[in-house]
Amino acid sequence: VGESKPLLLSSTRPFLWSRDTASVQKSVFTLQPCDSGLEVRFAGFLDRCGDVAAFAKLAREVRFSLEYRAEGGRLAYYYPDFVVRLTSGEHLVVETKGLADLDVPRKDERATRWAVDASITSGVRWWYLRVDEEPFVEQVARLRSMRGLVDLVYELRRQEYLRSTPQPRSRSREEILTNMDIISRRMEGVEGLDVDAEIRRLREDPRG
Known part of the structure; x- marks a missing residue:
């Protein structure tokens, strides 16, 4: 069995794009092909983060996708939004999310599993992060780094978990x-x- 070839962003062929774009400096693509205003804003955030070395918006033309089992058990393809390389050498696959649908937990699980497998295979630390629109928009003005965003997301996840965990009944x-x-x-x-x-x-x- 032959080894799979690495997917190079620089090898992406030129393509037409009629939706929003974001002009950035820290990317092989000077114009990022964005599907929403949230993605435009997130690209701008990444471009000004001191701990971000490079990033790219993953349009479908980049050909990076993950197979997963969607609602009802059907096989589907998931296209994450961004890939990010930090100055520390770590890499992230990032999904920006406005409205959540039934497949979000399945996509999260699949992308998290991919990050673990990629870390083991490549020897480079990969991890997955889902960034929900509301907290990002509320906090983006004070955020100065990708690490700060990661900490914010993890803290919100922790609070959500605690709220969903039944509290022990107080005894008289x-x-x-x-x-x-x-x-x-x-x-x-x-x-x-x-x-x-x-x-x-x-x-x-x-x-x-």
Whole structure:
């Protein structure tokens, strides 16, 4: 089996583009072919980030796509929006997202898996990042680096996870005392542990 050839952005053939474009400096493409105003704004952000060495908007003509299982199990192709190389040597595949659809989690999973495989195969650190429109637009004015954006996205994901995680039910004072009674009966005869004294203290303390 022959080795697959690397996909070079510089080998992309010229193509016509009638939608939005972004004029940038840190790319092999001086005009970035953008599908939305969000992508135009994101390209401008990347161009001014001090820790971004180079980037490119991945139009379909670049021929970079990922196979994945879409809703209903059908085979589909996913075309991520940007590829970014940081000054640290790390690489990112970035998806900018306005409205989320049912396939977003599947695309995220597939792109994350691709980044892991690419890191192992190439020896270069690759990772995947999805950037949602609302927090990006709200925070872009104060962001000065790609690392700052990564930290923001991860913090928002963490907060989202915590909100979706059921919180433990708070127990009343009486429930706690009842449980301590049960523990006391189970621990009878154990030296050095006076659970009864602790229960009496709690019962007599009006503050709980």
